[in-house]
Amino acid sequence: MANIAAQRIKREFKEVIKSEEVAKCAIKVELLNDSYTELKGEIAGPPDTPYEGGNFVLEIRVPETYPFNPPKVRFITKIWHPNISSVTGAICLDILKDQWAAAMTLRTVLLSLQALLSAAEPDDPQDAVVARQYKENLEMFKLTAKHWTNAYAGGPFVNTDCDEKIKRLIDMGIEEHQARVALSSYNWDLERATEQLFS
Amino acid sequence: MEDTMTTSQGGESDMDYSDNEYYDYYNTNDDIDIEQLDPRKIDPEYFEFSCLLEEQVDRLLNETVETLSNNLQIPPSLAKVLLHSNQWNISELTKKFNENSTRTLIAARIEPATPPGSLLLTRYVNCSVCVTVQPLDRFYSLSCAHMFCRDCWSMHFEVQINQGISTGIACMARNCIVLAPEDFVLKHLQRPNMREKYQQFSFQDYVKSHPQLRFCPGPNCSIVVHSKEVKAKRSTCNQCKTVFCFKCGCDYHAPTECQVIKKWLTKCADDSETANYISAHTKDCPKCHICIEKNGGCNHMQCYNCKHDFCWMCLGDWKSHGSEYYECSRYRENPNIAHESVHAQAREALKKYLHYYERWENHSKSLKLEEQTLEKLRSRINQKVMSGLGTWIDWQYLFTAANLLAKCRYTLQYTYPYAYYMDTGSRKELFEYQQAQLEAEIENLSWKIERAETTDRGDLENQMDIAEKRRTTLLKDFLDV
Numbered sequence: 001m002a003n004i005a006a007q008r009i010k011r012e013f014k015e016v017i018k019s020e021e022v023a024k025c026a027i028k029v030e031l032l033n034d035s036y037t038e039l040k041g042e043i044a045g046p047p048d049t050p051y052e053g054g055n056f057v058l059e060i061r062v063p064e065t066y067p068f069n070p071p072k073v074r075f076i077t078k079i080w081h082p083n084i085s086s087v088t089g090a091i092c093l094d095i096l097k098d099q100w101a102a103a104m105t106l107r108t109v110l111l112s113l114q115a116l117l118s119a120a121e122p123d124d125p126q127d128a129v130v131a132r133q134y135k136e137n138l139e140m141f142k143l144t145a146k147h148w149t150n151a152y153a154g155g156p157f158v159n160t161d162c163d164e165k166i167k168r169l170i171d172m173g174i175e176e177h178q179a180r181v182a183l184s185s186y187n188w189d190l191e192r193a194t195e196q197l198f199s
Numbered sequence: 200m201e202d203t204m205t206t207s208q209g210g211e212s213d214m215d216y217s218d219n220e221y222y223d224y225y226n227t228n229d230d231i232d233i234e235q236l237d238p239r240k241i242d243p244e245y246f247e248f249s250c251l252l253e254e255q256v257d258r259l260l261n262e263t264v265e266t267l268s269n270n271l272q273i274p275p276s277l278a279k280v281l282l283h284s285n286q287w288n289i290s291e292l293t294k295k296f297n298e299n300s301t302r303t304l305i306a307a308r309i310e311p312a313t314p315p316g317s318l319l320l321t322r323y324v325n326c327s328v329c330v331t332v333q334p335l336d337r338f339y340s341l342s343c344a345h346m347f348c349r350d351c352w353s354m355h356f357e358v359q360i361n362q363g364i365s366t367g368i369a370c371m372a373r374n375c376i377v378l379a380p381e382d383f384v385l386k387h388l389q390r391p392n393m394r395e396k397y398q399q400f401s402f403q404d405y406v407k408s409h410p411q412l413r414f415c416p417g418p419n420c421s422i423v424v425h426s427k428e429v430k431a432k433r434s435t436c437n438q439c440k441t442v443f444c445f446k447c448g449c450d451y452h453a454p455t456e457c458q459v460i461k462k463w464l465t466k467c468a469d470d471s472e473t474a475n476y477i478s479a480h481t482k483d484c485p486k487c488h489i490c491i492e493k494n495g496g497c498n499h500m501q502c503y504n505c506k507h508d509f510c511w512m513c514l515g516d517w518k519s520h521g522s523e524y525y526e527c528s529r530y531r532e533n534p535n536i537a538h539e540s541v542h543a544q545a546r547e548a549l550k551k552y553l554h555y556y557e558r559w560e561n562h563s564k565s566l567k568l569e570e571q572t573l574e575k576l577r578s579r580i581n582q583k584v585m586s587g588l589g590t591w592i593d594w595q596y597l598f599t600a601a602n603l604l605a606k607c608r609y610t611l612q613y614t615y616p617y618a619y620y621m622d623t624g625s626r627k628e629l630f631e632y633q634q635a636q637l638e639a640e641i642e643n644l645s646w647k648i649e650r651a652e653t654t655d656r657g658d659l660e661n662q663m664d665i666a667e668k669r670r671t672t673l674l675k676d677f678l679d680v
Contacts, residue, residue, distance in 0.1 A: 007330055104373050
C-alpha cells in the first residue's frame with residue numbers, strides 16, 4: 001500500500017513543480033523526508049481578500065493508505081478564518097474528509113484551500129469565534145484577518161491602531177499572541193479584552 | 200403470544216358434509232361471526248409481525264429485488280441500489296421509473312448527472328490513482344466511465360469497507376458521486392474476510408433502510424422483525440424475548456408516541472440529578488413518622504409500626520383512595536400561574552415535571568422489583584401448600600395475576616410522559632381521569648395479590664378483569680398509531 005502512496009506523491013510532486021500555479025508563485029510543495037510521508041505546502045493569499053500578499057505554510061502528512069484516504073493537512077501559519085482554527089490550524093473542508101476522491105491530488109488540495117481563503121463558509125465553522133465575527137461584523141472580520149496576515153504571513157497591510165493596542169497589552173505583561181487573540185475575539189475593544197485576560 | 204401469521208379460521212367449512220342437519224347444527228352463522236371478529240378492533244395493541252432469521256431476510260430482500268428487476272428490465276444489482284435509496288417501495292419506484300427513468304437513475308446515484316465523455320481506446324492507459332501505465336483490459340469503470348485499474352478499485356473498496364462503508368462507496372473520480380453496486384464491489388474483492396465484511400455491512404444498511412424491517416435491539420440478537428404495518432406497536436423477539444416498539448426500536452411505550460418518549464427520556468436524563476435528590480427512596484409514615492422503605496409494588500402502604508394505611512404517592516389516608524376518586528395521578532396546576540414572577544413560573548415548571556417524573560420513576564421501580572415480588576409470592580405459596588391450604592396448582596392463578604399486574608403497570612408508567620406533554624383541556628382531563636381509574640385498579644390488584652389468603656380466586660379474577668379493561672379502554676381512546 002505504502003508503495004502506491006510514495007509513487008503517487010513522487011508523481012504529484014513533479015506535477016506541482018511543473019504546474020502554472022508554481023510559475024505564478026501561487027502554490028509550492030517541499031519534501032520534508034525521503035519516504036514521501038511528510039511535506040510542507042505553501043499557498044499565497046488570493047488577491048482581493050484580507051489574505052492578499054500573505055504566504056501561508058501548511059503541514060501535509062500523507063497516510064499509508066493514500067490516495068484512498070485524504071492527506072492530513074493543517075495550517076502552520078496562524079490565520080484568522082471561519083473554517084480554520086485560530087488555535088491549532090485545523091481545517092474544515094469537505095474534500096479533506098468525506099468528499100475526498102482517490103483521483104484528487106496535492107495540487108487540487110492546495111488550490112481548494114486557496115479557494116477556501118477566497119470564499120469562507122461561516123455556516124460550517126471550525127472556529128466559532130471567528131465565524132460569529134464574520135457573520136455579525138464583516139468589516140471587523142476583514143480588518144482582523146488583514147492584521148493577522150500582516151503579523152504572521154508577511155502581508156503588507158500595517159494597521160497601527162491594532163499594533164498600538166497590542167503593545168498596550170504587552171506593556172501590561174501579556175504575551176503578544178495572547179494579546180492579539182483576546183483583542184481579535186472582542187472586536188479590538190481594549191477594555192473588554194483586558195477584562196477577559198485578567199479575570 | 201402474538202406470534203403471528205396465525206389467522207385462526209379453520210378449514211371446517213370446506214369439509215364435505217353428507218348430513219345436512221349436522222352441518223347446520225355446527226356451522227350456524229353466529230358461530231362464524233364470533234370467530235371472525237376483527238382482532239384489530241378488540242385489542243388496540245394487536246400487531247401482526249414475524250421474527251426472521253438472517254437467511255429469511257435475505258430471501259425477502261432478494262425477492263423484492265427480483266420483482267423490481269423484472270418489472271423494470273434492469274440488472275438485479277442496480278435494482279438493489281434503487282430500492283435501497285427509495286425505502287424499498289416497489290410501486291412508488293416503478294411509477295417514478297416509468298415517468299422518467301433517467302432522472303430516477305441519477306437520483307439514486309446509479310448514473311452520472313452528465314453523460315460520460317467518449318472513451319479513449321488506446322491499448323495502454325495510465326491509471327490516475329496509482330500513476331502506472333497498464334494494458335486496457337485491466338481497467339474497469341462504473342456508469343460514469345471513469346477508468347481505474349483493477350488493483351486500485353480493490354484497494355479503494357478495502358479502505359472504505361474497513362471504515363464501515365458499504366452501500367455508500369462512490370467512484371474514485373473527483374466530484375463523481377456514482378455508487379458502486381454490489382456485484383461490482385464483489386468482483387473486485389478477493390479476500391474472503393473482506394467479502395464477508397462487505398456483505399455484513401451492506402445487509403445492515405439494507406435492513407435499516409427498509410421501513411418494514413427492524414433489528415431486534417436485544418444484546419447479541421440477530422433477529423429481524425418484519426411487519427407490513429409500520430406502526431409504533433409492541434413486538435416481541437421470539438429468540439431473546441426482548442419487547443420493543445416496532446417503529447423506533449426502543450422500549451415499548453404506548454400510549455406515548457415515539458418522538459414524545461424520546462423527548463421525555465432526554466429530559467429525564469438531563470434533570471435526573473435534581474429529581475433523584477428530591478425523590479429519595481424512603482418516606483416517613485405520615486402518622487408515626489417511622490422511616491419506611493418501599494420494597495414492593497403496591498402504593499397502598501400499611502405502616503408496620505402503627506398499622507396506619509396510607510398512599511405512598513400522596514401520603515394521604517388510604518381510606519380516601521378506596522372509593523370512586525383516586526386522584527394521586529392527576530397533576531393540579533396552579534391557576535394563577537400566569538400572574539406569578541418568572542422565578543415562580545420556573546419553580547412551577549419544575550414542580551410539574553417532578554410530579555410526572557416521580558410517578559414515572561415509581562412505577563418503573565415497582566416493575567424492577569417484580570422478580571422480588573414473584574420470589575415472595577413463591578415462598579408464600581410454598582408455606583400455604585405446606586400447611587395444607589390448597590395444592591401448588593390451586594395457587595397458580597396468583598402468578599397469572601402478577602403477570603397481568605406487570606403488564607398494566609408498564610402501560611401506566613408510560614401514561615405519565617403522555618400526560619406531561621398534553622395540552623390542558625377536556626381531553627387531558629379525560630385522560631387523567633382514565634389514568635387515575637387505571638391506577639386505582641392496579642393498586643387494588645397489587646394489594647389483593649400481596650395478601651391473597653385463600654384459593655378462592657373469584658374476587659381476584661374479577662379485579663384482574665377490571666384492571667385489564669381499564670388498560671385497554673385507555674389505549675383504545677388514546678393510543679393513536
